[in-house]
Amino acid sequence: MVQLLTQLVLLLVIFHYSIATDTLNPNQPLQDGQILVSAKEFFALGFFSPGGSKNRYVGIWYNKLQPAGQKTIVWVANRRSPLSGTNGSLELNDNGTLTISSMMFLPMPSVILSNPVAQLLDDGNFVIREANSSEFAWQSFDYPTDTLLSGMKFGWDLRTGLNRNLTSWRSNDDPSPGRYVLSMDLEGIPQVNLWSDSTKKARMGPWNGITFSNIGATKSNNGLSSAFVSNKDEVYYMYNTTGTTIVCRSIVDQSGMEKSFVWIERSGTWNNVLYFPKSQCEEYSECGPFGVCNIDVWPICRCLQGFKPKSPQEWALRDALSGCERLTTLDCKNKTDGFMTITITALPETSKAIPYPNISLNECRANCLKNCSCTAYAITNISGAGMGCIIWVTELIDMQMSSHPTQDVFVRLAAADLASISSKSSKKNRSKSMVLIIVFSTVALIFLMLFFCWRRRRG
Numbered sequence: 001m002v003q004l005l006t007q008l009v010l011l012l013v014i015f016h017y018s019i020a021t022d023t024l025n026p027n028q029p030l031q032d033g034q035i036l037v038s039a040k041e042f043f044a045l046g047f048f049s050p051g052g053s054k055n056r057y058v059g060i061w062y063n064k065l066q067p068a069g070q071k072t073i074v075w076v077a078n079r080r081s082p083l084s085g086t087n088g089s090l091e092l093n094d095n096g097t098l099t100i101s102s103m104m105f106l107p108m109p110s111v112i113l114s115n116p117v118a119q120l121l122d123d124g125n126f127v128i129r130e131a132n133s134s135e136f137a138w139q140s141f142d143y144p145t146d147t148l149l150s151g152m153k154f155g156w157d158l159r160t161g162l163n164r165n166l167t168s169w170r171s172n173d174d175p176s177p178g179r180y181v182l183s184m185d186l187e188g189i190p191q192v193n194l195w196s197d198s199t200k201k202a203r204m205g206p207w208n209g210i211t212f213s214n215i216g217a218t219k220s221n222n223g224l225s226s227a228f229v230s231n232k233d234e235v236y237y238m239y240n241t242t243g244t245t246i247v248c249r250s251i252v253d254q255s256g257m258e259k260s261f262v263w264i265e266r267s268g269t270w271n272n273v274l275y276f277p278k279s280q281c282e283e284y285s286e287c288g289p290f291g292v293c294n295i296d297v298w299p300i301c302r303c304l305q306g307f308k309p310k311s312p313q314e315w316a317l318r319d320a321l322s323g324c325e326r327l328t329t330l331d332c333k334n335k336t337d338g339f340m341t342i343t344i345t346a347l348p349e350t351s352k353a354i355p356y357p358n359i360s361l362n363e364c365r366a367n368c369l370k371n372c373s374c375t376a377y378a379i380t381n382i383s384g385a386g387m388g389c390i391i392w393v394t395e396l397i398d399m400q401m402s403s404h405p406t407q408d409v410f411v412r413l414a415a416a417d418l419a420s421i422s423s424k425s426s427k428k429n430r431s432k433s434m435v436l437i438i439v440f441s442t443v444a445l446i447f448l449m450l451f452f453c454w455r456r457r458r459g
């Protein structure tokens with residue numbers, strides 16, 4: 001009996017080893033219970049059941065990084081079509097398509113391969129290619145679930161219409177698409193938005209050459225590089241940890257947060273190093289049109305100078321969504337309008353903004369003045385394409401103020417409002433100097449008195 005058991009264990013071990021390869025060949029299906037393991041054993045692919053569910057899914061997880069024995073799933077093949085039994089199998093067909101128990105679960109290449117192989121790579125990408133070629137005919141990186149890994153493109157291939165976005169799981173037990181989507185949206189100037197069903201929940205803002213302008217992250221010095229690519233063929237964001245020891249993943253979780261995790265070897269856990277939105281001011285359009293949100297003051301919403309709350313009753317109840325309206329309407333025809341400079345955290349909503357690459361600040365201003373619907377202009381790094389001009393022809397939405405504002409925006413105002421702002425600010429300056437003079441004289445007087453006292457005592 002014992003002997004039989006040892007034999008069985010031995011058999012199982014041999015069986016296990018014989019299957020722990022990174023490659024799937026046609027007519028050698030991967031059965032439920034077997035796994036593919038990438039060359040350096042970093043990732044594994046196989047069948048799993050999430051949380052308390054009994055449903056079976058094909059997924060990819062970190063082979064060795066399993067905090068408290070839990071798999072961290074980074075990709076799910078059949079998130080919409082689970083299997084009910086543990087009798088499933090993943091097949092690579094002769095023509096180079098993948099099926100799970102003979103069912104197609106994702107769009108597959110329409111080209112017919114003659115000698116296909118499927119391989120799990122060490123970056124977590126599962127690819128299909130001709131055996132004699134290194135070019136991928138299909139890759140799992142093109143069909144992300146809720147996780148962005150190093151080397152994955154987040155965004156668009158404009159030639160094929162492929163839109164790679166992240167969609168939250170429905171629950172811990174159910175990887176089917178939940179309500180939150182992080183996507184690269186191309187209207188106006190490309191920006192990354194977090195959607196809750198069809199409502200924009202938060203905006204990471206356009207890429208400013210270093211980071212997404214709205215997330216307030218500073219340039220990192222941990223070796224992690226990231227890039228934004230925008231040309232006629234592609235618009236995508238990607239980060240890269242190759243050449244570092246960092247293990248990093250970003251997800252959109254079930255509560256609608258974008259979170260980045262880094263593996264901490266010492267404790268064997270995932271550290272949440274970044275999350276978004278992290279404050280009320282990062283919720284989309286918290287203060288409405290022409291309102292500015294500042295998390296460091298109370299109340300957090302203010303109107304831009306030259307504007308007043310559209311609904312004072314609502315604002316009094318700290319509901320600022322209706323935003324602000326002008327004190328004085330613009331006077332475009334008479335050409336008396338001017339501009340007020342504001343310095344804020346990031347660009348206002350750019351989905352309806354118009355980019356003019358390669359023109360100067362003066363030309364930008366002239367372009368704005370020419371168009372009666374223009375409300376503002378700015379000079380900025382346009383999605384990594386270099387410095388350029390942007391004009392807005394709509395209300396200004398989703399503006400934030402922080403302790404390190406860096407983005408100048410020139411807001412169009414009627415002459416009367418500009419005049420009252422400049423007189424107010426010079427009055428403010430005047431009263432500031434008065435205060436300084438009084439403080440200075442008082443201090444001088446105290447010193448004088450002390451000096452005389454000291455003389456008296458000595459004398």
Ligand SMILES: *[C@@H]1O[C@H](CO)[C@@H](O)[C@H](O)[C@H]1NC(C)=O
Pocket residue numbers: 084085086087088101
């Ligand atoms: C697997 O088992 C389930 C029931 O557990 C059954 O409905 C299904 O047809 C089986 N599939 C295959 C490929 O045998």
Ligand SMILES: *[C@@H]1O[C@H](CO)[C@@H](O)[C@H](O)[C@H]1NC(C)=O
Pocket residue numbers: 093094095096097109110111112
């Ligand atoms: C490839 O083979 C599978 C399974 O035989 C089939 O369902 C699919 O239609 C084929 N695809 C093409 C492009 O021929």
Ligand SMILES: *[C@@H]1O[C@H](CO)[C@@H](O)[C@H](O)[C@H]1NC(C)=O
Pocket residue numbers: 114115130132133
């Ligand atoms: C790969 O093999 C196919 C035939 O199986 C052949 O037509 C093709 O030219 C080969 N490609 C390369 C790059 O060797």
Ligand SMILES: *[C@@H]1O[C@H](CO)[C@@H](O)[C@H](O)[C@H]1NC(C)=O
Pocket residue numbers: 151240241242243
């Ligand atoms: C990632 O960075 C490494 C080292 O800097 C580089 O060799 C590699 O090409 C980069 N990968 C991508 C996909 O950009």
Ligand SMILES: *[C@@H]1O[C@H](CO)[C@@H](O)[C@H](O)[C@H]1NC(C)=O
Pocket residue numbers: 162163164165181183184195
């Ligand atoms: C996310 O991508 C999927 C697949 O390309 C697409 O159907 C869906 O509309 C996208 N959602 C958003 C919000 O971009």
Ligand SMILES: *[C@@H]1O[C@H](CO)[C@@H](O)[C@H](O)[C@H]1NC(C)=O
Pocket residue numbers: 208209210381384385386387
């Ligand atoms: C503009 O973007 C480039 C990278 O595309 C960056 O090197 C540069 O520092 C950015 N300039 C400003 C003013 O942010």
Ligand SMILES: *[C@@H]1O[C@H](CO)[C@@H](O)[C@H](O)[C@H]1NC(C)=O
Pocket residue numbers: 330331332334
């Ligand atoms: C434009 O100027 C004329 C003449 O000064 C004035 O009557 C008119 O009200 C101005 N228009 C606006 C919209 O202010």
Ligand SMILES: *[C@@H]1O[C@H](CO)[C@@H](O)[C@H](O)[C@H]1NC(C)=O
Pocket residue numbers: 357358386
């Ligand atoms: C902007 O100017 C730069 C350098 O002068 C040039 O390389 C680039 O092609 C120009 N871009 C556009 C859109 O004209």
Ligand SMILES: *[C@@H]1O[C@H](CO)[C@@H](O)[C@H](O)[C@H]1NC(C)=O
Pocket residue numbers: 354370371372373374393
């Ligand atoms: C102002 O810009 C908007 C948006 O591009 C455009 O529809 C409108 O025709 C422009 N108006 C003028 C007078 O150029």
